[in-house]
Amino acid sequence: MTLPDLMCRYAERFAALGRGEHHVASPLGAWLVLALAAPAASGELADEIADALGADVDAAHRAAVELLAHPHPAVSAAAAAWVREGLPGLNAWLSTLPAEVETGPIPTQGQADSWAREHTLGLIDRFPVDTSDLAVLLVSALATRVTWLTRFDTADAADLRGPWSSTLHRVLRASRLPGHDAYITETERAGRVAVHRALADGLVVTSVIAEATAAPGDVLAAAHDVAVARAQHGADAVSVSLFDLPLGDHALWTITEEEGVNPGEHVDALLPAWHANSAHDLTAEPKLGFVAAGHALQQLARLKGPIDAKQTALARYGRRGFEAAAVTHVAMATSARRAEPSGLHRTATLRFGHPYAVVATAHGTEPDDPWEGLPVFSAWISKPEDAQE
Numbered sequence: 001m002t003l004p005d006l007m008c009r010y011a012e013r014f015a016a017l018g019r020g021e022h023h024v025a026s027p028l029g030a031w032l033v034l035a036l037a038a039p040a041a042s043g044e045l046a047d048e049i050a051d052a053l054g055a056d057v058d059a060a061h062r063a064a065v066e067l068l069a070h071p072h073p074a075v076s077a078a079a080a081a082w083v084r085e086g087l088p089g090l091n092a093w094l095s096t097l098p099a100e101v102e103t104g105p106i107p108t109q110g111q112a113d114s115w116a117r118e119h120t121l122g123l124i125d126r127f128p129v130d131t132s133d134l135a136v137l138l139v140s141a142l143a144t145r146v147t148w149l150t151r152f153d154t155a156d157a158a159d160l161r162g163p164w165s166s167t168l169h170r171v172l173r174a175s176r177l178p179g180h181d182a183y184i185t186e187t188e189r190a191g192r193v194a195v196h197r198a199l200a201d202g203l204v205v206t207s208v209i210a211e212a213t214a215a216p217g218d219v220l221a222a223a224h225d226v227a228v229a230r231a232q233h234g235a236d237a238v239s240v241s242l243f244d245l246p247l248g249d250h251a252l253w254t255i256t257e258e259e260g261v262n263p264g265e266h267v268d269a270l271l272p273a274w275h276a277n278s279a280h281d282l283t284a285e286p287k288l289g290f291v292a293a294g295h296a297l298q299q300l301a302r303l304k305g306p307i308d309a310k311q312t313a314l315a316r317y318g319r320r321g322f323e324a325a326a327v328t329h330v331a332m333a334t335s336a337r338r339a340e341p342s343g344l345h346r347t348a349t350l351r352f353g354h355p356y357a358v359v360a361t362a363h364g365t366e367p368d369d370p371w372e373g374l375p376v377f378s379a380w381i382s383k384p385e386d387a388q389e
Contacts, residue, residue: 001054001056002373003057003063003067003370003374004228004232004372004373004375005079005333006031006053006054006055006060006063006103006226006320006360007027007031007080007224007374008027008051008221008224008225008228009054010027010031010053010288010376011219011221011224011359011375011378012055012217012220012224013028013052013218013288014027014030014249014280014285014378015216015217015220015221015289015295015378015380016032016217016285017217017236017280017281017282017284017285017355017379018078018220018278018280020057020215020216020217020355021110021380021382022161022173022276022355022380022381022382022383023177023276023280023313023315023379023380024276024278024314024315024324024326024377024378024379025278025280025313025326025377025378025379026140026142026310026311026313026324026326026328026373026376026377026378027144027285027378028142028374028375028376028377029059029140029141029311029313029326029327029328030062030140030252030288030290030328031053031064031138032068032077032079032142032289032328033138033140033288033290033293033328033329033330033336034049034052034053034060034289035057035060035061035063035064036061036062036064036081036097036101036140037049037138037293037296037297037330038050038053038057038060039057039058039061039093039096040090040093040294040296040300041057041293041296042291042295042296045293045295045296045299046296048150048286048289048292048363049124049292049293049296050196050290051085051289052287052288052289052292053285053289056101061096063174063370064086065098066093066101066232066370067100067102067370067371067374068098068100068101070169070369070370070371072095072202072203072343072362072365072369072371073082073201073202073365074143074200074201074362074363075143075144075146075202075203075362075371075376076119076120076141076143076148076205077119077140077141077142078100078102078115078140078141079100079101079102079114079121079138079139079140080101080102080137080138080139081094081101081102081103081137081138081139082095082099082102082103082104082105082106082107082134082136082137082138082139082264082300083103083105083106083132083135083136083301084105084106084135084136084263084334085301086090086135087103087301087302087340088128089301089302090136090297090300090301092161092300093242093297093300097257099100099216102115103181104122106131106134106135106137107131108131108209109127109130109132110319111133112127112129112195113125113126113127114216114313115127115141116128116327117143119141119143119243119327120141120142120143120325121143121144121145121323121325122310123142123143123145123314123324124141124314124326124327125324127327128279128310128312128327128329129308129310129329129331133333133334134164134300134331134332134333135301135303135332135333135334136295136297136301136303136331136332137330137331138329138330138331138332139327139328139329139330139331140326140327140328140329141286141325141326141328142323142324142326142376143323143325144203144323144325144360144376144377145321145322145323145325146200146201146202146203146321146322146323147200147201147320147321148179148180148198148200148320148321148322149179149200149201150177150179150389151179151259151319151320151321152172152173152174152177152180152198152319152320153172153173153174153175153177153318154170154171154172154173154387154389155170155171155172155173156169156171156251157168157169157171157268157272157386159171159173159349159351160270160271160272160351160352160353161353161354162196162351162353162354163354164272164353164354164380164384165353167269167273167384168272168294168384168385169386170387170388170389171239171270171271171273171384171387172272172318172319172387173247173268173269173270174198174268174269175268175269176198176266176268179198179200180197180198180199180269181194181196181197181199181265181266182194182195182196182197182237182268182269182348182350183195183238183239183240183344184239184240184242184245184253184267184348184350185226185239185240186228186240186316187210187222187223187225188222188225189212189218189222189225190208190210190211190214190218190219190221190222190238191210191211192207192210192240193208193209193210193219193222193226193252194209194252194253194269194350194351194352195207195208195239195295196269196350196352197214197230198322198381200325201321202362202365203322203360203361203362203363203376204230204231204360204361204363205322205358205359205360206221206223206227206230206359206360206361207223207269207349207352207356207357207358207381208222208225208226208356208357208358208359209351209352209353209354209356209357210223210252210356211251211252211380212251212355214353216355216357216380219357220357220359220378220380221358222357223357223358223359223378224359224378226238226327226359226374227240227359227361227375228361228373228375231361231363231372231373232373236354239366241265242265242348243265243346244346245348246321247346250350252350253348253349253350253351254348254349254351254364255347255348256345256346257344257345257346257347257348258345258347259343259344259345260344260345262345263343263344263345264343264345264346264379265346265347265348266345266347266348267347267348267349267350268348268349268350269349269350269352270349270350270351270352270353271350271352271356271386272352272381272383272384272386272387273317273318273319273384273386273387273388274316274317274381274383274384275314275315275316275347275377275385276313276314276315276379276381276383276387277313277319278311278312278313279310279311279312279313280290280310280311280312281309281310282307282309282310282364283288283307283309283329290307290309290330291307291309292310293309293330294307294330294332295307296345297330297332298332301332303332303334305332305333305334306332306333307330307331307332308329308330308333309330309331309333310325310328311324311326311329312327313326313327313329313377314326315379318387318388319387319388320360322360324360324376326377336388352381355380355381355382356380356381357378357380357381357383358377358378358379358380358381359371359373359375359377359379360375360376360377360378361373361374361376362374362376
């Protein structure tokens with residue numbers, strides 16, 4: 001199983017924390033922390049962590065090390081492991097961490113806040129946990145800020161139809177714009193869906209909308225599958241020809257046909273701008289592996305007490321670009337297409353007019369780049385915003 005496939009699997013478990021509400025997350029940020037913590041575990045705890053990671057702990061640890069050792073130009077990635085003095089039981093585990101992971105004593109709150117700002121491009125201003133009583137703190141930070149290759153046009157929100165058209169004034173429109181791609185595809189989890197991809201230098205943000213009756217977890221899973229499949233196989237492997245679909249209105253799109261000098265097809269998309277801020281308790285879903293990771297670190301440090309594992313994430317999607325950041329920590333305290341008929345041209349307009357899923361994936365910059373096609377951030381969008389001119 002490739003690393004993007006592992007991330008799709010982990011993202012499906014992570015989606016349970018969203019409970020179908022408007023949110024943003026970085027399953028990758030959590031997976032990195034878990035993979036770095038994994039060598040601390042043995043026995044049943046190691047088995048639980050391996051099940052969460054989707055790979056044996058050694059292989060997952062190597063993958064995390066490789067990502068940190070090969071920085072991506074569009075994704076800032078950092079990690080740190082800080083421990084209180086007097087915990088020699090952690091030394092063997094600390095020795096497994098690569099040089100790219102910052103190590104040292106527990107930072108002051110001000111130092112931790114500065115670390116968060118530095119490694120999230122200033123998007124997260126304060127470290128999400130009080131460090132004053134901590135004995136062990138393992139953390140990752142991921143961030144991106146990109147500009148679309150071509151910015152969106154805008155359109156009247158009435159064109160979106162559906163419930164959001166009455167609450168918004170302007171929406172984003174992509175019609176024959178370089179760096180934008182839209183299509184319709186079949187998915188195993190959410191049936192037939194509409195897809196829009198916005199391209200930036202080094203990052204692709206994929207939006208996927210299914211029928212309103214589809215479960216959010218299924219749509220998020222389908223969005224991850226679509227994003228990874230597109231990165232691996234290209235458009236022809238996943239898109240459905242408009243000539244295989246009926247003309248007229250559908251809940252998610254409208255298809256028209258006309259005689260023209262340029263036979264073929266093209267797909268436009270209408271979708272809202274949005275932003276999200278989220279906080280996720282990673283111990284609320286044991287299958288994410290953070291309860292087991294916390295217990296493993298506690299055993300080595302000979303500590304007792306509650307395990308704190310959370311992720312703070314935010315993202316903004318608009319006419320000009322996309323930005324997102326996430327800080328994830330685990331801590332403990334002391335104590336195939338058909339040929340198109342000639343002469344006809346079909347046009348589809350996809351409408352992202354009710355809640356939908358978003359996945360941001362990285363583009364590799366060199367052969368065998370470990371970041372290629374890797375999902376970095378995901379979101380469930382149910383609170384749209386007006387597009388700004």
